[in-house]
Amino acid sequence: MMRSLFTAVSGLKNHQTRMDVIGNNIANVNTTGYKSSRVTFADTLSQTLSGASSSNGNVGGVDAKQVGLGMSVSSIDTNFTHGSASSTGNNTDLAIDTDDGLFVVKNGDNTYYTRNGDFTLDDDGSLVMNGSGLHVQGWNATDGSVNPSGNTQNLKIDMNSTMQPKPTSTVTSSGNLSADDTAETIKNIKLTLANGTTQTVSSTDTTTAYKIGDNYTYTDSSGASQTSAISGITLTLSDGTNSTTSSGVYGSSYTLGGSTYPSYATTATVYDSLGTAHSIPVSFQRTSGTGDTWLASVAPGTYGTLTIPSGVTQTMTFDGSTGKLTSGGSMTVGMTVPYPNGATQNQQISIDFSNLTQYSGENNASATGDGYAAGFYKDMSIGQDGVITISYTNGQKQTGGQIAIATFNNPAGLEKEGGSLYSQSNNSGTARVGTFTAQGVTVTPGALEMSNVDISNEFSDMIVTQRGFQANSKIITVSDEMLQTLINMKQS
Incomplete structure (x- = not known):
């Protein structure tokens, strides 16, 4: 009878533990990146009243007679299935889309892992975990290039960065020169x-x-x-x-x-070595009647602060039946740019006509240069592959870094440290840190991962746990009444 009391006490105690876990799950139903937990039970050591015996020629076998001594918590497991992504519109927020993968953050030499992608840029441009200030780990770019094979670093965006101008070297002309035009x-x-x-x-x-x-x-x-x-x-x-x-x-x-x-003219925007934009004219004229030969030209002259000292021409021939260019695919233009300090920059620009056609219809040939002006930091964004892209005021973009991601053989074995952080344990395995692509992880930018707590499941577990607790308390009550009956028998 005393065994039933202690057995019931173990049931009360461990059902209370299960209720604690359920309560924590429900409390974190809206916690970003939270992973729910569950409790599993196991029976404890049983007292053997008599052992089992095997059968013989006269009688059959007899099972052991055992009385259980209660139950215990077998495990408290963490469910690492990913939660739904909730859009925030914040370009530094990230929601992991897969079950595997955790962001790596650091506080000094202490390394933690998290599913909470609520990141922000601090006053010096460091990418940190919002609310805690822990530094997000990854690889910073040098001149737009990232080397993810090295050690991870505190990610930092230089918000005072500039992009040097690129002088135009090639102008690409594309579009159509009308086969219906006449010279x-x-x-x-x-x-x-x-x-x-x-x-x-x-x-x-x-x-x-x-x-x-x-x-x-x-x-x-x-x-x-x-x-x-x-x-x-x-x-x-x-x-x-x-x-x-x-x-x-x-x-x-x-x-x-x-x-x-x-017959037709267009302008091409070109940039000098200091990033100043200039417009140069590119003209197209049919050389005779309705033939298949055109003359492309850039005339000499001064256009703004740019001077073209010598005009150039290029004869282009098209196939009259297909409209494809057959000869005269490019020409080179020299331009002189006088700077305010008296210096002069000479620049050679190649104009590519290989994409032009001669079809019936309108003239719509265009000319686009490959250079750009100097640019200053404007904004940053993070892609699904964890690559940080910096946008500049000149319309150009450059890689600014790449966020690292960690995976474990047994992520459920990680130890919770509070603040949505985990640390490596003996049973989690060693962190494998690499790029999103190498680890098979993708994220949704501008979103946060919601908690994976299933409210309906938690409420069902709560009812089952409550009934289990009540049943164990009833065992104590009945056992107490039986003991009281024994005492009353002695007193009588």
């Missing part, structure tokens, strides 16, 4: 001058070239000689249409009769 010659030139007057070029002048910005000398109505800069040019073409330019976009010289007017 047109110039029949008439009318000049608009800076002094507000207009002058029509003599029909007999077929050799003088005219260009935006050049000075033009003429005789006014009184017979006096006047000089003024050309601010606009109106061209009457051989098909009777007029075309006016006032920006120097074509940048070429025009003469009567023999000058073929560009």
